[in-house]
Amino acid sequence: MDATPACAKQHKGPIYSEDAVINANGTLKNAFVYIKSGLAKRDYPVPPAPVKLDQKGCIYVPHVVGVMVNQTLEISNSDDTNHNIHPMPKENREWNESQPPKGDVKVKTFPKEEVPPILFKCNVHPWMRAWVGVVSHPYFAVSGEEGTFTLKDVPPGEYMVGAWHERFGVKEVKVKVEAKQSLTADITFSAN
Amino acid sequence: MWNPWLNRYAYLLAIATLLLVVAGASVTSNEAGLSVPDWPLSYGKLMPEMTGGIFYEHGHRMIATTVGFLSIFLAVWLWRVESRGWLKKLGLAALGAVIFQGLLGGLTVLYLLPKPVSISHACLAQVFFSCTMAIALFTSKGWLHGAPEVEDSGGISLRSLAVGTPVVLLGQLALGAGYRHKAIGLIWHILGAVIATGVVLFFAVSVLSYFQSHRPLRRTAVALLSITFAQVFLGVGAYMSRIATLEAPQPMPLMVWFTVIHVAVGALTMGTAVLLGIQVLRYVRRPRLEVEARQMATT
Numbered sequence: 001m002d003a004t005p006a007c008a009k010q011h012k013g014p015i016y017s018e019d020a021v022i023n024a025n026g027t028l029k030n031a032f033v034y035i036k037s038g039l040a041k042r043d044y045p046v047p048p049a050p051v052k053l054d055q056k057g058c059i060y061v062p063h064v065v066g067v068m069v070n071q072t073l074e075i076s077n078s079d080d081t082n083h084n085i086h087p088m089p090k091e092n093r094e095w096n097e098s099q100p101p102k103g104d105v106k107v108k109t110f111p112k113e114e115v116p117p118i119l120f121k122c123n124v125h126p127w128m129r130a131w132v133g134v135v136s137h138p139y140f141a142v143s144g145e146e147g148t149f150t151l152k153d154v155p156p157g158e159y160m161v162g163a164w165h166e167r168f169g170v171k172e173v174k175v176k177v178e179a180k181q182s183l184t185a186d187i188t189f190s191a192n
Numbered sequence: 193m194w195n196p197w198l199n200r201y202a203y204l205l206a207i208a209t210l211l212l213v214v215a216g217a218s219v220t221s222n223e224a225g226l227s228v229p230d231w232p233l234s235y236g237k238l239m240p241e242m243t244g245g246i247f248y249e250h251g252h253r254m255i256a257t258t259v260g261f262l263s264i265f266l267a268v269w270l271w272r273v274e275s276r277g278w279l280k281k282l283g284l285a286a287l288g289a290v291i292f293q294g295l296l297g298g299l300t301v302l303y304l305l306p307k308p309v310s311i312s313h314a315c316l317a318q319v320f321f322s323c324t325m326a327i328a329l330f331t332s333k334g335w336l337h338g339a340p341e342v343e344d345s346g347g348i349s350l351r352s353l354a355v356g357t358p359v360v361l362l363g364q365l366a367l368g369a370g371y372r373h374k375a376i377g378l379i380w381h382i383l384g385a386v387i388a389t390g391v392v393l394f395f396a397v398s399v400l401s402y403f404q405s406h407r408p409l410r411r412t413a414v415a416l417l418s419i420t421f422a423q424v425f426l427g428v429g430a431y432m433s434r435i436a437t438l439e440a441p442q443p444m445p446l447m448v449w450f451t452v453i454h455v456a457v458g459a460l461t462m463g464t465a466v467l468l469g470i471q472v473l474r475y476v477r478r479p480r481l482e483v484e485a486r487q488m489a490t491t
C-alpha cells in the first residue's frame with residue numbers, strides 16, 4: 001500500500017488483511033448469514049434505503065455486506081486516488097468501472113440472488129476486496145465485532161440457515177422459529 | 193545495397209517489441225488488465241496517475257503506442273527504399289498485425305478479459321515479435337551478402353523442421369497463454385514443453401551436426417539452443433516460485449518476475465526458431481535425388 005501515498009496516509013497504524021478476522025472473544029467477524037431455505041415463496045418488499053459500500057484508505061468498507069435483489073448499492077470513493085470497481089459475479093452481470101477521487105456515487109442493483117457473495121475487486125490495488133451477498137428476502141446479516149448476527153422478524157417456521165465465510169467456507173444449521181419467539185443459534189467454523 | 197540505418201532501425205523495433213512483451217506479461221502477472229476500465233483513453237485521459245495496477249496497464253499502453261508508431265515508420269521506410277517487393281509487403285503486414293493487436297488489447301479491456309481474446313492477444317504478440325526479428329534479419333548485411341548453399345541430408349528433412357519448429361513453438365506459447373488466462377490446466381503447458389523442447393533440440397542439433405562449418409546456420413542454431421535451455425530453466429523457476437509463494441499475499445514479486453521473464457524468453461525462443469527456419473529454407477537445398485525425382489515426375 002505504501003506505493004500509493006493517497007492510500008497510506010489514511011491509515012495511522014499497521015493495516016491487516018481482512019480475509020480472516022477473529023474477534024477478541026474468539027468469534028468470527030465477516031461471516032455472511034442468511035436463511036437458505038424454508039421461507040414461503042413470495043415477493044418481499046425491497047427496502048428503499050440503499051446499502052453503502054465505500055472505498056476509504058484503499059480498503060472496501062465494509063468488507064462483507066448484503067443487499068436484497070434489486071436493492072440499490074451505493075458505491076463511493078472517499079480517497080484521493082483512482083479506483084476501479086470490478087464485481088466478479090457468477091449469476092449477475094459482470095462490470096468494471098472507474099471511480100475518480102471523491103467521484104460521483106455509483107448506484108447499482110443486482111437482479112439475481114447470489115450467495116456465495118459476489119467478489120468485488122479493485123485491480124489498481126490488488127489487496128482491495130469486498131464481498132456482496134445478494135438475497136431475495138430481507139433475512140440476512142453479517143457477523144460483527146462480537147461475532148454475532150441478528151435476523152429480525154423472521155416468520156414462524158423451520159429453516160435452514162446458511163453461513164458463508166471467505167476463508168472458512170460454508171456451514172448450515174436447522175432452526176425452528178415459533179411465533180413471537182427469540183431464538184439463538186450458534187454456528188461454528190473451524191480453520192482448515 | 194545494405195542500408196545500415198534501416199537495419200539498425202529494424203533491430204530497434206525488435207528490442208522495443210520485446211520490452212512490450214515484458215510490459216504485457218507484467219499486466220497479466222499483476223492482474224492489472226482491468227485496472228483501467230476505459231479504452232483507448234485511461235480514466236478519460238492520455239496520462240492518468242501511474243499508481244498501483246494503472247502503472248502496469250497504462251505503461252503497457254504507452255509502450256504499445258510507441259511500438260505502433262515505430263512500425264508505421266518502418267513500413268513507410270521499407271516502402272520507399274526497399275527493392276524487394278515481398279519485404280515491403282512484410283513491413284505492411286507487420287503494421288497490420290500490430291494495429292490488430294492493439295484492437296485485441298482494447299477488446300480485452302472493454303469485454304473484461306474474455307479468454308479467447310486474451311489468448312489471441314498473447315499469441316499475436318509472439319507472431320509480431322518474430323516478424324520484427326525476421327525484418328531485422330532480412331535487412332542485415334549477412335543476409336544480403338548471402339552464404340553458400342548446402343544440401344539437405346535426407347531423413348527427416350530440415351526444410352520441414354524449419355517450418356514445423358516455429359509452428360510447434362507457437363502451439364506451446366498458446367498453451368502457456370491458455371494456462372495464464374485460466375482456460376486450461378498447467379499440465380498441458382508442461383507436456384507441451386517436453387514436446388517443444390524435443391523438437392527444438394532435434395532441429396538445432398541436426399543443423400549443428402550437418403552444417404557445423406556454415407557460419408550463419410551454426411550461429412543461429414547455437415543461439416536457439418542456449419535460449420531454449422534458459423527458457424526451460426525459467427519455466428521450472430516460474431513453477432517453483434508459484435508453489436513457494438502460494439500462501440503469501442498475491443501477486444508475489446519473485447513469482448511475477450520469473451513468469452514475466454519466462455514469457456519474454458518464450459518470445460525470444462520463437463523468434464530465434466523463426467530465424468533459423470528462414471535461414472535453413474534459404475541455405476539448405478532439397479536433396480538432389482528428391483529434386484531429380486520431382487523433375488522426372490513433371491516431365
Ligand SMILES: [Cu+2]
Binds near residue numbers: 124128
Ligand atoms: Cu483501488
